[in-house]
Amino acid sequence: MTEQERRLCEGFLFTDQYQLTMAQLYYRRGLHEQLVQFDYFFRSYPDYGSHKAGYCINAGLEWLVSWMLKTRITKEDIAELKSQTGPLGERVFNDDFLDWLYENGSFDRLSLRAIPEGRVVHPHEPVVSVQGSLALCQILETSLLNHLNYQILVATKASRIKASAHGRPLLEFGLRRAQGTGGNAGSRAALIGGADFSSNVGVSHVLGYPPKGTHAHSMVQVFQGLGMSELDAFRAYAEEYPDNCILLVDTIDTLKSGLPNALKVFEELRSKGYKPRGVRLDSGDLAYLSLRAHKMLNEAGFDDVWIVLSNELDELVVWQILEEIRREAPRMGIDADALINRLVYGVGTHLITSWGSPALSAAYKLTAVYQEHEWKPTIKVSESLEKIPEPGFKNVWRIYNGRGTATADLLTCGDEDPAVMDSLYLQHPSDSGKHRMLETSDIGDIQLLLVDVLNEGNVVYDFPDLETIRRQRDNDLERLDEGVKRIINPHIYHVSLSEKLWNLKQYLIQKVGGKS
């Protein structure tokens, strides 16, 4: 792909064809400048098959906005659109529309509210809400979904693996298993959600986190291929990186070759005054091998070097490894906690692909049109009540109880302020029979989650750095119920509608003749 081709397929035309044909139709009908609101929300938590998330970590916003602000249609884009023909050879896009598009083809006049990155988010709530002209809000859809869906998925997976690993260091190793350059977004999202570092060199530098890594099997193989040994390879590595020596010990045989050779090299390092850093296990029974490695390392006086585990890890595999370590350690005379507290995890494939749930069930739906000086809510009916988006201009609030734990997220109409209500009526978004009342005395704090990001194209938000985003994440996770954070069968967190919003939704459903 040439540089010009890259610009063509990552710029304004990074969208679906129907967005442009609809935009042309809106233009012809004089609807293209009609002010509308689209909301982005996901319908359900990632379901990995044998396990399921009980919360998501928000991510992707800054890169989306950055793309929106730098992208505008080019002459080359217009020329391509001009060349499109329909079944009878007629042009698909006509000059009048293309002239308008060339003048107006950018996203720098839209307004956008969003929940900040790093925050815990839940289904049904608008994570991003966009307002602006119909044609451009429509064309934006594909890129917006693309930017947000994937980063939320990976940030969520990273958070789960980090939780499963009891907060021990988590390294993201997945670039080789990602979808092309999209892997950079994955590494970023992993760093937001729970990974401490990434092996991805470029994006780590862009984000200000030093990339991390060990060495590959090929290094040992190269030495072997040239008539030398694994020990020679380890010695060379230790000589090169004496203060940062992590040795991959499974190239030949972990217990018979890799670990004994690593111990020799570690002793040589120690005798020269260096502190060896760790060993990495990348195959075999990781629980058993880490127990054996722990014992061998301790017996040689290397109690504090890391044991880095990798090889198709995810939150369940890590959980299972730790269970097995806890069960087997006593029989081997090992303090399980001492071992668990020296473990470090390298996670590639399952994190970067959100294995088991590689796409987020998210949508970007029209929820309001501006008419006669006000935002009028719209509805999209569906055969399934759960799939009907919440209508209108809304706010999202997080309600904390007296102990500081988040008890529900509440969606209200834009003119409602739960902070001044006497009590809160929390209505399930689709099941009319499910509601509860929260008295003021039950409420510790109420937070508005949506913040203003773009105001008619002007950035009115101070994008936080990754460290701030990670603190926000930790803060939100700390205030989330343990049951909701469970890796398997989590409790269902309540996302509720105010009575007013519920009534509005029912009214609109009946008005358009849908089922309710």
Next chain:
Amino acid sequence: MTEQERRLCEGFLFTDQYQLTMAQLYYRRGLHEQLVQFDYFFRSYPDYGSHKAGYCINAGLEWLVSWMLKTRITKEDIAELKSQTGPLGERVFNDDFLDWLYENGSFDRLSLRAIPEGRVVHPHEPVVSVQGSLALCQILETSLLNHLNYQILVATKASRIKASAHGRPLLEFGLRRAQGTGGNAGSRAALIGGADFSSNVGVSHVLGYPPKGTHAHSMVQVFQGLGMSELDAFRAYAEEYPDNCILLVDTIDTLKSGLPNALKVFEELRSKGYKPRGVRLDSGDLAYLSLRAHKMLNEAGFDDVWIVLSNELDELVVWQILEEIRREAPRMGIDADALINRLVYGVGTHLITSWGSPALSAAYKLTAVYQEHEWKPTIKVSESLEKIPEPGFKNVWRIYNGRGTATADLLTCGDEDPAVMDSLYLQHPSDSGKHRMLETSDIGDIQLLLVDVLNEGNVVYDFPDLETIRRQRDNDLERLDEGVKRIINPHIYHVSLSEKLWNLKQYLIQKVGGKS
């Protein structure tokens, strides 16, 4: 992300940290210019859980080579590497290595052989084989895996869905569910593997295939939100695209609203001399709704408009829909084949993510080092015999039987030519007991699969256009046994080693002391 940041994380530093630390070690040891060979191969077919592939479609080569030829390290890259520090604050990369890297940091002197895109490929065989200096072959690993793994996955999935759909038109709709800009690689791979067109505007133009699409629910909603109706929306669309009118009929109620309104508009089009194009069903029971739609359309005299199906389709869902149509059609007085032959499929999420198997189990392994004027094979032992790569400089041959069907792929040492052998000994790559003999009389044709692509950086290959790649794919699929192409429980295609290669492998395994 700024343009400079993008260049930083999509250029030479689009790699893993350990590739660079190993490269520095090789530099220090004087091994960086050592000529080596790495082979790229996958270990097993994608396994989607309830079903599994019996073949893969090769894809990704041209974009990989294009990336290799345009990428070289920049001053900015060097400055970033210079800034990296280890645990004690010492520099990770030193000036001598960085000076060498700045002078030599590109892939334009490597040699590369590969199996062409669009060809059917199988596990264990080198799909790409790279030769060149150790440091650069090592640094290339991450990007090479990233470019090839994903496109092979998606091309394979597309081929399966196309087969399940009995060759009916397949549209790729997945950009919104992809990993960032990686979605463009996904669209390309889908077009190589089996999709006829994509909705992805930019990449469709880059590849010379016009993007396709219908319209979204939001179009109907916009009209409703502004006080108009679904019928108004359909009329507007038909007026704008009279020769290419495909109407999405499930926004309100498929049978009660969408289809009746579509029929009205189609009749209006017909009365004006236009030919309506189709309806799209995007929710509900697609088998039942397509039967009903078929009947309604036929009764109104629209026997030849398409019924486009979408909504979380994959090869199994399509297979199940067709089964149900075949079962139910007679009871409804419908000719099942007539319905099946008007169906068109829009596939998004499950295709672009290779749902169920979102990463390919592939590897890039050192297989030879050049010493004393010859390529010396190397081995990477493993606790599992299946994971041991085939050593040395090799060729891959496809053996066809007398009926023109591919019967096995044969890996041989580089100096073997099966065309001049009296009979072919086909040895299973890891199970010593499994082998068979093919007499010349059983052999119809023998093809060499690997072709020269780069010769010390010079392109010696004429990259075919997508149309040629697709013809190659069709040709290969036609010559593949039906059992191997089965969607569920496919027959195992034989990938075999020649006796000489098998003996070499055993010798090397014993030499390095591995298990055999």
